[in-house]
Amino acid sequence: MKRSSRLVSLTNFFLENPRQHRNLPYFSQKYNAAKASMSEDLDIVDQMFREEGLGYLKRTSGSAGGVMFIPESTHDNGLEFIEELCKELEDPIRILPGGYLYMSDILGDPKMVREIGRVFASKFSDMDIDVVMTVATKGIPLAYAVASFLSVPVVIVRRDPKVTEGSSVSINYVSGSSRKIQTMVLPKRSLQEGANVCIIDDFMMAGGTITGMVSLLEEFNANVAAIGVLAEADDEEEERTVEKYTSLVKISDVDLNTKKIQVLPGNFAANKK
Amino acid sequence: MKRSSRLVSLTNFFLENPRQHRNLPYFSQKYNAAKASMSEDLDIVDQMFREEGLGYLKRTSGSAGGVMFIPESTHDNGLEFIEELCKELEDPIRILPGGYLYMSDILGDPKMVREIGRVFASKFSDMDIDVVMTVATKGIPLAYAVASFLSVPVVIVRRDPKVTEGSSVSINYVSGSSRKIQTMVLPKRSLQEGANVCIIDDFMMAGGTITGMVSLLEEFNANVAAIGVLAEADDEEEERTVEKYTSLVKISDVDLNTKKIQVLPGNFAANKK
Numbered sequence: 001m002k003r004s005s006r007l008v009s010l011t012n013f014f015l016e017n018p019r020q021h022r023n024l025p026y027f028s029q030k031y032n033a034a035k036a037s038m039s040e041d042l043d044i045v046d047q048m049f050r051e052e053g054l055g056y057l058k059r060t061s062g063s064a065g066g067v068m069f070i071p072e073s074t075h076d077n078g079l080e081f082i083e084e085l086c087k088e089l090e091d092p093i094r095i096l097p098g099g100y101l102y103m104s105d106i107l108g109d110p111k112m113v114r115e116i117g118r119v120f121a122s123k124f125s126d127m128d129i130d131v132v133m134t135v136a137t138k139g140i141p142l143a144y145a146v147a148s149f150l151s152v153p154v155v156i157v158r159r160d161p162k163v164t165e166g167s168s169v170s171i172n173y174v175s176g177s178s179r180k181i182q183t184m185v186l187p188k189r190s191l192q193e194g195a196n197v198c199i200i201d202d203f204m205m206a207g208g209t210i211t212g213m214v215s216l217l218e219e220f221n222a223n224v225a226a227i228g229v230l231a232e233a234d235d236e237e238e239e240r241t242v243e244k245y246t247s248l249v250k251i252s253d254v255d256l257n258t259k260k261i262q263v264l265p266g267n268f269a270a271n272k273k
Numbered sequence: 274m275k276r277s278s279r280l281v282s283l284t285n286f287f288l289e290n291p292r293q294h295r296n297l298p299y300f301s302q303k304y305n306a307a308k309a310s311m312s313e314d315l316d317i318v319d320q321m322f323r324e325e326g327l328g329y330l331k332r333t334s335g336s337a338g339g340v341m342f343i344p345e346s347t348h349d350n351g352l353e354f355i356e357e358l359c360k361e362l363e364d365p366i367r368i369l370p371g372g373y374l375y376m377s378d379i380l381g382d383p384k385m386v387r388e389i390g391r392v393f394a395s396k397f398s399d400m401d402i403d404v405v406m407t408v409a410t411k412g413i414p415l416a417y418a419v420a421s422f423l424s425v426p427v428v429i430v431r432r433d434p435k436v437t438e439g440s441s442v443s444i445n446y447v448s449g450s451s452r453k454i455q456t457m458v459l460p461k462r463s464l465q466e467g468a469n470v471c472i473i474d475d476f477m478m479a480g481g482t483i484t485g486m487v488s489l490l491e492e493f494n495a496n497v498a499a500i501g502v503l504a505e506a507d508d509e510e511e512e513r514t515v516e517k518y519t520s521l522v523k524i525s526d527v528d529l530n531t532k533k534i535q536v537l538p539g540n541f542a543a544n545k546k
Contacts, residue, residue: 007277008321011284016384048281100437104463108428110421136410137429144414148383155381156410164373164476190377203437 003041006031010045014057014069019151023066042067053077055122071121071149075272078119082248082265085116089231089249092259099254101261103231107138107202116248117145120200120228123246123268124150129225130195131155133217135184135209139201142230146200155190157213159183165190169219173212184212186220196225204229207242214242232266246271276314279304283318287330287342292424296339315340326350328395344394344422348545351392355521355538358389362504362522365532372527374534376504380411380475389521390418393473393501396519396541397423402498403468404428406490408457408482412474415503419473428463430486432456438463442492446485457485459493469498477502480515487515505539519544 001009009031027038046057055071085106094102106112120142129150134143135157147154161168165187175182191197199213214224227245234252247266254261274282282304300311319330328344358379367375379385393415402423407416408430420427434441438460448455464470472486487497500518507525520539527534 003277004280004317005321005324007280008284008318009325011281012288012325012327015285015288044277045281048278049285051278052282052285054285096437096439098436102437102439102462104429104438104460105426108426108463110417110427111424113417114421137413137431140410140413141417141427144383144386144417148387151384153378153381154383154414156377158410163371164369164375165377166369166375187377189375190381 001031001033003037006033006041007044010041014045014049015054017151018055018069018071018149021066021068023064026066070125071118072125073118073122075122078122079265079269081115081119082268086249086263086265089251089263090261092261095254095256095259095261099256101231101251101254103202104138107141110141113141113145114148116142116230117147117149119248119268120146120198120246121149124198124226124228127198127225128196129198131191132198132200133157133191133213134200135159135213138203142202143200146198146228150198152198155186157216158185161185169216171212171216171219173208173215175208182208182212184216186216191217191220191222193221195220195222197222198226198228199224200228202230204232204242204245204247205235207240207245210245211241229266231263234264274304274306276310279306279314280317283314287318287322288327290424291328291342291344291422294339294341296337299339343398344391345398346391346395348395351395352538352542354388354392355541359522359536359538362524362536363534365534368527368529368532368534372529374504374524374527376475377411380414383414386414386418387421389415389503390420390422392521392541393419393471393519394422397471397499397501400471400498401469402471404464405471405473406430406464406486407473408432408486411476415475416473419471419501423471425471428459430489431458434458442489444485444489444492446481446488448481455481455485457489459489464490464493464495466494468493468495470495471499471501472497473501475503477505477515477518477520478508480513483518484514502539504536507537 024035028035050056053073058068058070096102131152132143132147132154143154168185168187170185172181172183229247231249231251232247234250246268248268250264250266252262252264297308301308323329326346331341331343369375404425405416405420405427416427441458441460443458445454445456502520504522504524505520507523519541521541523537523539525535525537
C-alpha cells in the first residue's frame with residue numbers, strides 16, 4: 001500500500017480508536033510496511049493532528065512501546081467554541097415562560113454535542129477516568145460525547161427503576177431549587193467499586209442533582225474524578241452545594257420584560273489547565 | 274502543504290462532516306493547492322474509504338459541483354457486526370428476573386453504539402431523512418449515533434412534559450405488552466411540519482411505543498421515513514402493531530430454567546438494500 005493510502009487509513013484508525021494503545025509491529029503488519037516507514041507516517045499524522053488542534057499521538061519507545069491517539073483540543077479552541085455558544089444562547093427567541101431557556105435544539109445537534117464533548121474531554125484529558133455518569137434525560141448525549149473521546153463507558157442514573165436493568169441502588173436527595181425530595185437509581189451491575197467517575201450534566205441550578213449523583217457514587221464506593229456541566233445558572237441567592245466543577249457557560253440574566261438574555265463563559269474560561 | 278499532510282487533514286474533515294457538500298475551490302483555497310492536485314487527493318481518499326468499508330465520496334461535476342462524504346458501510350459488514358452482537362447477547366449472565374435481558378453495558382459503550390448507528394445509517398442512507406426521533410431513555414444514544422452519520426438533528430420524546438422545553442403536544446397510547454395507557458410528549462418547537470422522520474429505539478416488544486411515536490408524528494403532520502430497532506422480541510403470541518421496520522437482532526428465546534438465550538439476526542439480515 002502506498003503512503004498516501006496508508007495515511008488515510010491511519011487517520012481514520014486513530015480518530016475511531018482514541019486512547020487505544022497499539023505497538024508499531026501492529027501497524028507494520030496491517031499495512032505490510034517497514035517500521036521506519038510506519039514511524040514516518042506516524043510523524044506526519046501527529047504533526048497534522050497537532051496543527052488542526054485535534055490532539056496528538058502519544059508515542060512510547062522500548063519493547064512495550066507503541067502509539068496512542070490522545071484527543072485534546074487546546075484551551076483557546078475551547079474558549080472560541082464557548083464564545084460562539086454564548087452568542088447563540090443569547091437569542092431572545094429562546095426565552096420560555098418562567099424565565100427558562102430553550103436549549104433542546106443545541107442538545108439535539110449531534111455536531112454541537114460532539115464539540116461540547118471534545119471540550120470537556122480535553123479538559124479532563126489528564127485525569128484517570130474509568131466511566132462517565134449522567135442522569136436521564138438531557139445529559140445523556142453530552143455524556144456519550146465526552147465518553148467517546150475518553151474511550152470509556154457511560155452509565156445512566158434514572159429517576160425510576162426499570163425491570164430490564166436488574167437490581168439497583170437508590171438514594172433520596174433534596175432538589176436544590178424546588179426543595180423537593182427526589183429519587184435516583186443506578187443498576188448494581190453498572191458500576192464497579194473504586195471506579196473513577198466523571199459526572200456530566202446539561203444544566204446546574206443550585207446543584208442538587210449533581211450532589212445526588214455524588215451521594216449515589218458513595219454508595220458504590222466510587223470516586224468523583226471530575227464534574228462537568230454545560231450551563232450553570234448564575235443565581236447569587238442560591239448557595240451552591242457543589243464545590244469543584246467545570247461549567248462551559250453561565251446563564252447570568254434572563255429578563256422576561258426586555259427579552260434580554262445574558263450568557264457568559266463559565267468557569268472553564270478562568271481555569272486554564 | 275504537502276500531499277501527505279493534506280490527506281490527513283482531508284480524511285478528518287470528511288469523517289467529521291458527513292453529507293456536507295463542498296466545492297473543489299473550497300479545498301483548493303483551504304490547502305492552497307491546485308485543483309488537479311486536490312482532485313487526485315479526493316480520488317485517494319475515496320478509494321481508501323471504499324476499501325475500508327467506510328463509505329464513499331460523492332462527486333458532482335459542473336459549476337455547482339463538488340464533493341460530499343456519504344458514510345455507508347456494506348451490508349456484509351453490517352451482518353458481520355450483527356453476528357458478533359448476537360453472540361455477545363447470548364451470554365447467560367445477561368438473564369434478569371422475569372426473562373429480561375441486561376443490555377445496558379452494550380448501550381453504554383460509545384464504540385458499540387457508534388457501530389449500531391453506522392449500520393442503521395447505512396441502511397437508511399438513500400432515504401430523505403430530516404430528523405431522527407427516539408423516546409427517552411435507552412434509545413437516546415442510538416438515535417444520536419444514527420443522526421451523526423446522517424448529519425441531521427435528534428428530537429427526544431418524553432413520558433412527562435418539562436417546563437424547560439416550552440409548550441408541547443401530547444398523546445395517549447396503549448402499551449402493547451402491558452396494555453396500560455401511557456403518555457408521550459414532544460415540544461412543539463422541536464419538529465417542523467412535513468419533516469421526514471427516522472424513528473430509532475433500543476427494544477421492541479409488541480410495538481406499542483413505536484406506534485405511539487407514529488401517532489405523535491401524525492399530530493405534527495410529519496412523515497415516517499424509516500423505523501429502526503436494535504432488538505425485537507420474537508413473541509409469536511403477540512400481534513405486532515408495527516409493519517415496516519428494520520431490526521438488527523431478534524431475541525428468540527430466554528429460558529430461565531436452562532439459562533439459555535437464543536438471539537438471532539433481525540430482519541436486517543433478510544432485506545438486502
